[in-house]
Amino acid sequence: MKPFVRHALLKQRARLHELDALLSAPDVVEDIARFRSLSREHAEASEVVAVFDRFLAREADEQAARDLLRDPEMAAMAQEEIAACAADLSALDGQLQTLLLPRDPDDARPAFLEIRAGAGGDESALFAGDLARMYSRYAERQGWRVELMSESPSELGGYKEVVLRIDGDGAYGRLRFESGGHRVQRVPATESQGRIHTSAATVAVMPEPDEAATIELNPAELRIDTFRASGAGGQHINKTDSAVRVTHLPTGITAECQDGRSQHANKAKALQVLAARLREKDRAERAAKEAATRKGLIGSGDRSDRIRTYNFPQGRLTDHRINLTLYQLGSVLEGELDEVVHALQVARGAELLAELEQAAA
Secondary structure, three states: OOHHHHHHHHHHHHHHHHHHHHOOOHHHHHOHHHHHHHHHHHHHHHHHHHHHHHHHHHHHHHHHHHHHOOOOOOHHHHHHHHHHHHHHHHHHHHHHHHHHOOOOOOOOOOEEEEEEEOOOHHHHHHHHHHHHHHHHHHHHHHOOEEEEEEEEEOOOOOEEEEEEEEEOOOHHHHHHHHOEEEEEEEOOOOOOOOOOEEEEEEEEEEEOOOOOOOOOOOHHHEEEEEEOOOOOOHHHHHHOOOEEEEEEOOOOEEEEEOOOOOHHHHHHHHHHHHHHHHHHHHHHHHHHHHHOOOOOOOOOOOOOOEEEEEEOOOOEEEEOOOOEEEOOHHHHHOOOOHHHHHHHHHHHHHHHHHHHHHHHO
């Protein structure tokens, strides 16, 4: 175990003792908000310390086994125990390093996933549709719920723009690294010469704001327009102005929703998306400032970052941030994203651990 990791774990153990005392203090018990915050911290610290205690116990077992090596009759058994301890210690060390990484409080929240067609015309819109289907299939595999917030369909299929709300345990935490530019290389259905075209779409993943921490929207800064919803839907779609578009006048950021049957429901959904977009704008600006001094491996998540290429002729997916190449494009587009998501999380974990080590130096 690296010295800085052991030092951090010892501090975590000391903090747990502090939290035990704080949670029994009358003034904390009476302050519901503070009590909840400290209770969450206590639960996280308890998890870390429990694993650290198992690590220390196996360390003691290993030392005891090494002491037995001096006894010829016990040497063989001691060697087996040392090997078992080494394996356990390696696994526990890795687990502890993961537990020590800073946790983004938004990781557990639902996510808004926004996909926009980019360069490439109709083919780009079809690709945006493929991405929406890929993420929807992935969400289904996780047991998550997918809700269509707004859509702007393309005439030949796919989307000019679509916004999905994905609700499930850790949805934002697993999808957050999908933000950026996605590029596809394939022969479009409309291509008669069989030539490979390159087109693009952009993805933005935003956590649904916590109601307690959501951005306060000033009604005076909002313009709310209603209009007739487009697309399939029968008489209701054709005869009522149920679709709603909300514009935040200071920034020009807009959000719209036409999926619900009532104007009231569509307005509520549009305001949700608008709040998420405003919060994401603030986050992106902070990330840009940080990137001026440090360029992260995973990138800023900005739309201009080209993060991934889907090459159909070769059946290849390449994530350019971590140099990951998979020759299983078909299954990935069917929602089998686990290998990609895990690789990105591991890369981010290694990046954060290096930052912690540097800060402790």
